[in-house]
Amino acid sequence: MDALLYTATSGASRVLKAQHVRSNNLSNADTAGFRADMERAQSIAVTGGAFDGRTMVTTNSASTRFDNGDLVKTGRALDIAINGDGFFTVQTPAGNEAYTRAGNIRVDEAGNMRVNGFPLMGDGTPMVLPEHQNVEISARGVVTVVPPGGGAQINVGQLKLVNPDITQVQKESDGLLHNIQGGMLPPDMTVQVAPEHLEGSNVSAIDELVGVMSLTRNFEMQVRVMKTAETLAQAGNRLMSTR
Helix, strand or coil: HHHHHHHHHHHHHHHHHHHHHHHHHHHHHCCCCCCCCCEEEEEEEEECCCCCCCEEEEEEEEEECCCCCCEECCCCCCEECCCCCEEEEEEECCCCCCECCEEEECCCCEEEEECCCCEECCCEEEEEECCCCCCCCCCEEEEEEEEECCCCCCEEEEEECCCHHHHHEEEEECCEEEEEECCCCCCCCCCEEEEEEECCCCHHHHHHHHHHHHHHHHHHHHHHHHHHHHHHHHHHHHHHHHH
């Protein structure tokens, strides 16, 4: 009885955590450059005295899907997307580098280029736009502006584009990808940018909804098992009390 209840409770706990991952994916289905998470679980036999009949489920840290999302043309000069493999580089509040596929750039009053609030990095420093009447970002990530009143284009700088092996990076709680070994990744001049485009999320809303429904049925099954274990325990107690 103890083994049955223990296994069912462990399974229900795992389902709740999996639901959290699926729900987060669904809530970011329209987030530019978002990479879907995948929950991972493993069954482990619980050792102890007497017969080893209990099994529990452990939930490992979620892994990330790195397949690319669809590119959508926006026509906005400050919307950019990675065309193929690679990542943009941003700066975290701690001053470290992190990486993202999101390219919906916003410029604050001081001219700082930001992606989702994080400073967009150039060659060693955050990118800052001077006063301008026009801005252009090339397929190589070179940012140029036309000054107020017109004239020749001014080269502002080169975006830092990286293309590490996906085993080198992992998503953390800020939603950004970080170098597992710490430190900065080297720039990769082969990474291509699609100007005036945004990359959509790689979340499949249909797959996530099907997964949520499957997990809901699984949770209901675990609850029924727990109720069955309780009924059997009560029956056993009645048998013992009649002796």
